[in-house]
Amino acid sequence: MHSPEQYSTWIEVDCTAIENNVRLLCRMTGVAVMAVVKANGYGHGAVPVVRAALQGGATWCGVARIEEAMELRSAGIDCPILILGFTPWEKVESAIANDISMAAWTADQVNFAAVKAQNLGRKARLHLKVDTGMSRLGLSPEDAVALARSMVHTPSISFEGVFTHFARADEKDQFTTQQQERCFREVLTSLSAGDMLPPWIHAANSAATISHPNTWFNMVRPGIAVYGLDPSPDCRLPSDFRSALAWKTVISQIKRLPAGRGVSYGHEYSTASEERIGTLPVGYADGYRRVAGNKVLVRGKQIPVVGRVCMDQIMVQLDSVPEAREGDEVVLIGSQGEESLTVDNLAAIWRTVNYEVICGLGARVPRVYR
Numbered sequence: 001m002h003s004p005e006q007y008s009t010w011i012e013v014d015c016t017a018i019e020n021n022v023r024l025l026c027r028m029t030g031v032a033v034m035a036v037v038k039a040n041g042y043g044h045g046a047v048p049v050v051r052a053a054l055q056g057g058a059t060w061c062g063v064a065r066i067e068e069a070m071e072l073r074s075a076g077i078d079c080p081i082l083i084l085g086f087t088p089w090e091k092v093e094s095a096i097a098n099d100i101s102m103a104a105w106t107a108d109q110v111n112f113a114a115v116k117a118q119n120l121g122r123k124a125r126l127h128l129k130v131d132t133g134m135s136r137l138g139l140s141p142e143d144a145v146a147l148a149r150s151m152v153h154t155p156s157i158s159f160e161g162v163f164t165h166f167a168r169a170d171e172k173d174q175f176t177t178q179q180q181e182r183c184f185r186e187v188l189t190s191l192s193a194g195d196m197l198p199p200w201i202h203a204a205n206s207a208a209t210i211s212h213p214n215t216w217f218n219m220v221r222p223g224i225a226v227y228g229l230d231p232s233p234d235c236r237l238p239s240d241f242r243s244a245l246a247w248k249t250v251i252s253q254i255k256r257l258p259a260g261r262g263v264s265y266g267h268e269y270s271t272a273s274e275e276r277i278g279t280l281p282v283g284y285a286d287g288y289r290r291v292a293g294n295k296v297l298v299r300g301k302q303i304p305v306v307g308r309v310c311m312d313q314i315m316v317q318l319d320s321v322p323e324a325r326e327g328d329e330v331v332l333i334g335s336q337g338e339e340s341l342t343v344d345n346l347a348a349i350w351r352t353v354n355y356e357v358i359c360g361l362g363a364r365v366p367r368v369y370r
């Protein structure tokens with residue numbers, strides 16, 4: 001890891017944690033693992049995450065968009081990559097040319113890809129997306145066999161996989177997941193009857209990978225678990241998974257303010273008595289939310305952020321840490337001494353889920369790897 005001291009704020013990613021988590025997922029399931037690295041590897045940085053995931057035993061990676069797949073190919077990553085989402089017509093040719101697999105759910109998509117692939121003298125790799133209850137992407141189960149047949153009978157198409165996605169696998173109640181699984185299995189049975197089962201059958205996100213072994217088929221598609229975070233409070237990872245990300249900054253200035261002094265825009269906070277206020281070079285342009293109730297770690301203690309979050313800076317109340325000095329490292333996510341502030345703690349303060357916290361980390365925050 002190169003020295004982070006040169007930065008105002010930075011994110012530390014522990015690649016060994018990612019490798020460890022993927023290895024656990026491989027061992028737990030015994031099937032192929034597609035590491036989902038959309039949204040810049042859930043904010044961790046896609047390329048280093050993929051390298052660590054492959055090291056841990058993943059054989060595929062999943063992205064949302066072709067630009068994300070191209071970033072991996074440009075970095076020399078040559079494992080199979082599936083675009084889980086929609087590929088704009090203009091980009092289909094480049095997906096085929098770069099051996100990037102695409103999700104497909106309409107005859108138009110299949111025909112279009114077939115023509116492009118034929119012109120290139122290659123095959124378009126397609127995974128049939130079936131909507132079994134998420135009501136997002138995919139064709140209805142009744143239409144699956146017909147589209148599969150047209151893929152099988154088109155020489156420039158490689159019918160590589162069939163998949164679906166769960167809406168409620170992270171909840172205690174398993175009813176919906178079981179219904180979706182049953183629906184998906186009916187599609188598989190029909191495909192099998194026509195001797196049209198493709199090589200890859202996949203359904204499980206992290207939550208289903210953890211809680212629903214019946215949904216593993218021959219590949220799982222974990223995202224959040226790769227990064228060592230729980231799919232939900234009702235669906236926790238085993239304790240040997242490790243969170244990979246820490247977010248840090250430093251104290252840029254400390255001042256002693258008299259009683260009654262307003263702090264930050266709008267003076268929403270004002271000092272009750274003489275107070276030590278520290279300034280930190282991190283703000284909402286880095287993905288730190290402009291809400292009340294934020295906390296950070298200084299000298300191993302949780303202390304409050306006071307006043308409004310600015311674009312590039314925040315202020316903190318240092319009275320409980322008299323030993324704090326300018327230049328001290330401050331933890332926004334991670335641990336310091338005995339204390340820790342997890343992604344889930346921050347998600348609770350921000351009234352959202354851990355997924356949104358990590359995906360919202362600003363592009364301008366440098367990522368450092370170890």
Ligand SMILES: *Cc1c(COP(=O)(O)O)cnc(C)c1O
Nearest residue numbers: 036084165205206221222223224
């Ligand atoms: C994002 C995504 C995943 C991974 O979901 P997690 O909940 O992060 O494990 C898997 N499959 C599809 C289709 C996705 O969009």
